[in-house]
Amino acid sequence: MKKIILPFLFTAAAITSAGNLRAQSLQGLLNLFANTKAAKAENHAAGEVLTAEQLTASTWVYDTPQIIYSGSSPMATVAIATLRTQMNGISTAFGLKAGSDTITFLGDGNATMQNGEQTFTAPYTYDASNGTVTVTLTRKEATATFPATATAKDGILTILFDADTSMATLLKMAPELEENPSLLVIKAVVDKYPGIKIGATFKAK
Helix, strand or coil, X not given: CHHHHHHHXXXXXXXXXXXXXXXXXXXXXXXXXXXXXXXXXXCCCCCEECCHHHHHCCEEEEEEEEEEECCCCHHHHHHHHHHHHHHHHHHHHHCCCCCCCEEEECCCXXXXXXXXXXXXXXXXXXXXXXXXXXXXXXXXXXXXXXXXEEEEECCEEEEEEEHHHHHHHHHHHCHHHHHCHHXXXXXXXXXXXXXXXXXXXXXXX
């Protein structure tokens, strides 16, 4: 399963393995959001679109997961803030290592991801006119693409996927993940609040 989710830039995997949410129903999770004094969501600076040369010039080191919401629902804002306070711990529990795991966009059209001792390579394309990086993943006989936006500010690369379409693609490609209670809970929240993006920030090595 990890190879399927790695191109989803680590964060989807971290979300789906949220152990403390695994036994909760959607209503239970929404109740948690409603009753938790969640940390205020910080404003996220989008940054600038990179040239292809800038994207490929560095190995990017995983720093923090990101959950961004562009809608207007107050309830969603609380939900996103609550998830954000948990994400670093969830990522660590899943085996993701900030300051260690990396992704490199090679000039030959392949992206190489390193997670601990595991290395995985997948083809990608990059449209420098709008900052869209698209990773293509093949598993068994299924091939799927995961488009995302890539921007940078002050040396920090942010890659964000549309949560709704990316999770739908992930489930179609790996239907066994439909049995993962945590993924179903998160997907239900994503379905309820359009406009959620998930991804991660990376520092240049």
